[in-house]
Amino acid sequence: MTDVVETRSIVTEAEFDHPIELVWRAISDSEWLAVWFFPNDIQPLEGHKFTIWGRPIERWDGEFQCQVKTAIPERELSFRWKGGHPELKGFGHYIDTVLTWTLTPTASGGTHLRFQHEGFGADAESDGVFDVMTKGSQSVLRTLTRRLPDLIQHGA
Numbered sequence: 001m002t003d004v005v006e007t008r009s010i011v012t013e014a015e016f017d018h019p020i021e022l023v024w025r026a027i028s029d030s031e032w033l034a035v036w037f038f039p040n041d042i043q044p045l046e047g048h049k050f051t052i053w054g055r056p057i058e059r060w061d062g063e064f065q066c067q068v069k070t071a072i073p074e075r076e077l078s079f080r081w082k083g084g085h086p087e088l089k090g091f092g093h094y095i096d097t098v099l100t101w102t103l104t105p106t107a108s109g110g111t112h113l114r115f116q117h118e119g120f121g122a123d124a125e126s127d128g129v130f131d132v133m134t135k136g137s138q139s140v141l142r143t144l145t146r147r148l149p150d151l152i153q154h155g156a
Helices: 020-028 030-036 124-154
Strands: 007-016 049-053 063-072 076-083 095-105 111-121
Touching (some): 007 124, 020 076, 020 095, 020 124, 030 124, 049 076, 111 124
Antiparallel strands (some): 049 063, 076 095, 095 111
16 A cells, blocks of 8 residues: 655746746756855756755755756756755755746747746645745745846846
């Protein structure tokens, strides 16, 4: 018999007037990604292991260990996102999740970006981190919207 573990997902979407190759660079280039998301050492290569550096708090060093699962240029980037500490309640609570960014061209030549972060526990102990990460997903897409023109104009 296999135990079924119930999980929750966060889905946030945004539209950009910018072409897909520039939005792809914003999510897959380490320097560009660090400007609007978190410092990191990502490479868009399937199997690549990398770190996302957050803010250390209490018993957690602030590092998320990640591994690229899918890297389809200008279409999809997904990675496993692991880290935190089980005793923390909000940001910093232990997670083992998958984040997927999906890019779709719009009729006007822009880009539709879908941000899906899945695998959060459905238990009460995971409520805090789920709530914080839900708000965070909206915040990072607002930040990307605000910072993308600067990235395009000036590079990283």
